Amino acid sequence: MVGPNGSGKSTLLKIISGCIEGYLGSSFVDGVNIVENHKRCVRKIGALIENPHLYSYVNSYDMLQLAYKLRNGRNGNEDEIDNSLNQVGLMSKKDIQIRDLSSGEKKRLSIGLALVGSPDIIILDEPTNNMDAEGVSMFQRLINQLRDDGNRLIIITSHELDIIGKICDRLIFLINGQIRRDFIINKEGxxxxxxxxxxxxxxxxxxxxxxxxxxxxxxxxxxxxxxxxxxxxxxxxxxxxxxxxxxxxxxxxxxxxxxxx
Amino acid sequence: MIWNSKSMAVFFLKNYRKSSAFKYIIILFFLLGLLMSVLSIFFLNSIVSEFVPSSIKIIHYPKQILEDIYNFAWASIAIYLPVLAVAFFASTSISSDLESKNIYQFMTMPISKEEYLFSKILSSFVASIISVLVFIAMQFITYLLIFRSFPPLAFLNYVTVMILIIFTDTIAAMVFSSIIKKGDYGPLGFILFFLLITNVISLLISSMSGLNDSFIITNAQRLAYLVFLNVEPYFMVYTGSLSSISFNSELLLIYIQIAYTVAFLFILYSVFMRRGEVR
CATH class of the missing domain: 3.30.70.100 (Alpha-Beta Plaits)
Known part of the structure; x- marks a missing residue:
C-alpha cells in the first residue's frame, strides 16, 4: 500500500491487525471477525505497526523470546529464536541491549518480531524506513524468500516505490482513506x-x-x-x-x- | 491469562532492572537508609532527649522508648518512598508505551488488554516494592545493630502495610499513566497529585464540611506512618501518643486504603479499556 502521509495506511493496518477498535466496517481473517475473535485471528498475524522504539534495556533475544511466547503459548527454544535473529541479520547483536542498536537495526528487530512463529499473514508498516542500503537489500531478500517459502500474505506500506515495485505483486494507492488505484504489478516491464x-x-x-x-x-x-x-x-x-x-x-x-x- | 501476564511482567521487570531509573532509585533509597542508620546509631539518644523535659536527667533510656522513637524516625521517612518509587515506575508504564508505539507490539499479539494492563501493574508494583525494601532492609539491619535483637512483630505489620500502600500508589499512578500520552508528564502529574491535589481536596472537604481534613485522604496514605508513629486516629481527629495504635484503628485505616485501591483500580480499568487508539 502506497500513499502520501496521512492517507490512512497505518490506520488501515491497525484495523487489519486488530490493533484498534471503534471504526466502521469489519476486518476478517479466514472469515472470522477479528474484533469478535481477536486471539484466534491475531495468532495468524505478525505485525510491525508504526515505528516502535522497543524496550531499551533488554536485548534482541529477550524481545524475540517474549514475542514467541505470546504468539505460540510456549517458550521458544534457543534454535528457534536464533533462527529469527538470523532471518533479520542480527545474530551477532543477540546479546546487545536494544538501546545500543542503530535505528536501522532496531527496524530489523521489529521486522523479526513480526516474523516470529512464522505467521500466515505478515503486516509491515514502512519497514525500510531508517534502513541503510545493506538493510534494504536484506529486507528484499527476506520478503522474496518468505513469499517463495509458502502460501503467505504479506502486506507492506511504504513510500519507497522502487523497493515496493520489486517485491510486491499487487499495489494499492491510498489517499484520504480511499483506494485510488488497485492493480497487479508487471515486474518484468x-x-x-x-x-x-x-x-x-x-x-x-x-x-x-x-x-x-x-x-x-x-x-x-x-x-x-x-x-x-x-x-x-x-x-x-x-x-x-x-x-x-x-x-x-x-x-x-x-x-x-x-x-x- | 496468568501465563501471558507473567511472561510480560517478567520481561518489563527485566527492562526496569537494567534501566538507569531503577539504579538511581535504589542508590537514592540506599543513601537515605545509610543516613538514617548513621543518625540512629550515633544520635538516637539525643533525639529521645528532645522528648524529655530538660529538668529531668535520665542516664539510661528504657528500650521501649528508644524503640518507639527509632520506629517513629524511620517510618516518617519511609512513608514518602512509595510515592517516589511508583512515580518512577508506574506513572510512566503505559504512557511511555503509547508514546514509543511499543503498545502496538502487544496489541497485535494474541493477548487481551486486561492481560497487558495486569502485567504492567504487576511489574511496576514489584519494581517499587524492591526499591522500597532496600530502605526497609536497612531499617531492619540497623535495628539489629542497635538493639541486639529482632524487631517486634509490629515490624512485619509495618512492612505489610507499606506493601499495601505501594499497591494503592501503583494503581493511582497508573491512572495518570493511562490518561497522559506523554511519558514524561506521568511522574510530574502523580507527584503533584499527591503533594498538591490531595491537600487541596482535603482542605476543600474540610472547609465545606467542617471536618478535620486529615481523615479523608491523608489518613489512608499515612497508614504506615500512623502504625509506627503510634498515632491514634479517632473519628476525624489525630491524637498522638507513645502507646501503640489499636488494632481497630489500624483495621479502619486498612479498610480506607483498600477502598482507595478499589476506586483507583476501577478508574484505571475504565480509562484504559476506553482508549480508542488501542484495542
Missing part, C-alpha cells in the same frame, strides 16, 4: 517516458503499448529486450526527435499518474 517534439508522434508509436501523458510526452511500456530494440528502430526510422527520456518502474509510473505528478 517498465516504462520509458519520452518527451518528443509533437503529440502526433504517439500515432507513429502505436504498435507499442503507449499512453499520451501530455503534449508530446509519451509513456511506452517495455516488457522485453526485443521491444526496446524495436522502439529505438521505429524512432530512428520515423525521424522522431527525442528531447528527453526517463525510465520508470510500473509502480512509479502508476503512482505519478494516480497523484497527478
Amino acid at each position: 517498465y516504462f520509458l517516458i519520452l518527451q518528443t517534439d509533437r503529440s502526433a508522434n504517439s500515432v507513429a508509436l502505436r504498435t507499442f503499448k503507449t499512453e499520451l501523458l501530455a503534449e508530446g510526452k509519451i509513456a511506452v511500456l517495455i516488457e522485453n529486450e526485443d521491444e526496446l530494440n524495436d522502439l529505438f528502430r521505429t524512432i530512428s526510422e520515423r525521424g522522431i526527435k527525442i528531447k528527453s527520456i526517463e525510465k520508470m518502474t510500473q509502480a512509479e509510473f502508476e503512482y505519478k499518474k494516480a497523484f497527478n505528478q
Whole structure:
C-alpha cells in the first residue's frame, strides 16, 4: 500500500491487525471477525505497526523470546529464536541491549518480531524506513524468500516505490482513506517516458503499448529486450526527435499518474 | 491469562532492572537508609532527649522508648518512598508505551488488554516494592545493630502495610499513566497529585464540611506512618501518643486504603479499556 502521509495506511493496518477498535466496517481473517475473535485471528498475524522504539534495556533475544511466547503459548527454544535473529541479520547483536542498536537495526528487530512463529499473514508498516542500503537489500531478500517459502500474505506500506515495485505483486494507492488505484504489478516491464517534439508522434508509436501523458510526452511500456530494440528502430526510422527520456518502474509510473505528478 | 501476564511482567521487570531509573532509585533509597542508620546509631539518644523535659536527667533510656522513637524516625521517612518509587515506575508504564508505539507490539499479539494492563501493574508494583525494601532492609539491619535483637512483630505489620500502600500508589499512578500520552508528564502529574491535589481536596472537604481534613485522604496514605508513629486516629481527629495504635484503628485505616485501591483500580480499568487508539 502506497500513499502520501496521512492517507490512512497505518490506520488501515491497525484495523487489519486488530490493533484498534471503534471504526466502521469489519476486518476478517479466514472469515472470522477479528474484533469478535481477536486471539484466534491475531495468532495468524505478525505485525510491525508504526515505528516502535522497543524496550531499551533488554536485548534482541529477550524481545524475540517474549514475542514467541505470546504468539505460540510456549517458550521458544534457543534454535528457534536464533533462527529469527538470523532471518533479520542480527545474530551477532543477540546479546546487545536494544538501546545500543542503530535505528536501522532496531527496524530489523521489529521486522523479526513480526516474523516470529512464522505467521500466515505478515503486516509491515514502512519497514525500510531508517534502513541503510545493506538493510534494504536484506529486507528484499527476506520478503522474496518468505513469499517463495509458502502460501503467505504479506502486506507492506511504504513510500519507497522502487523497493515496493520489486517485491510486491499487487499495489494499492491510498489517499484520504480511499483506494485510488488497485492493480497487479508487471515486474518484468517498465516504462520509458519520452518527451518528443509533437503529440502526433504517439500515432507513429502505436504498435507499442503507449499512453499520451501530455503534449508530446509519451509513456511506452517495455516488457522485453526485443521491444526496446524495436522502439529505438521505429524512432530512428520515423525521424522522431527525442528531447528527453526517463525510465520508470510500473509502480512509479502508476503512482505519478494516480497523484497527478 | 496468568501465563501471558507473567511472561510480560517478567520481561518489563527485566527492562526496569537494567534501566538507569531503577539504579538511581535504589542508590537514592540506599543513601537515605545509610543516613538514617548513621543518625540512629550515633544520635538516637539525643533525639529521645528532645522528648524529655530538660529538668529531668535520665542516664539510661528504657528500650521501649528508644524503640518507639527509632520506629517513629524511620517510618516518617519511609512513608514518602512509595510515592517516589511508583512515580518512577508506574506513572510512566503505559504512557511511555503509547508514546514509543511499543503498545502496538502487544496489541497485535494474541493477548487481551486486561492481560497487558495486569502485567504492567504487576511489574511496576514489584519494581517499587524492591526499591522500597532496600530502605526497609536497612531499617531492619540497623535495628539489629542497635538493639541486639529482632524487631517486634509490629515490624512485619509495618512492612505489610507499606506493601499495601505501594499497591494503592501503583494503581493511582497508573491512572495518570493511562490518561497522559506523554511519558514524561506521568511522574510530574502523580507527584503533584499527591503533594498538591490531595491537600487541596482535603482542605476543600474540610472547609465545606467542617471536618478535620486529615481523615479523608491523608489518613489512608499515612497508614504506615500512623502504625509506627503510634498515632491514634479517632473519628476525624489525630491524637498522638507513645502507646501503640489499636488494632481497630489500624483495621479502619486498612479498610480506607483498600477502598482507595478499589476506586483507583476501577478508574484505571475504565480509562484504559476506553482508549480508542488501542484495542
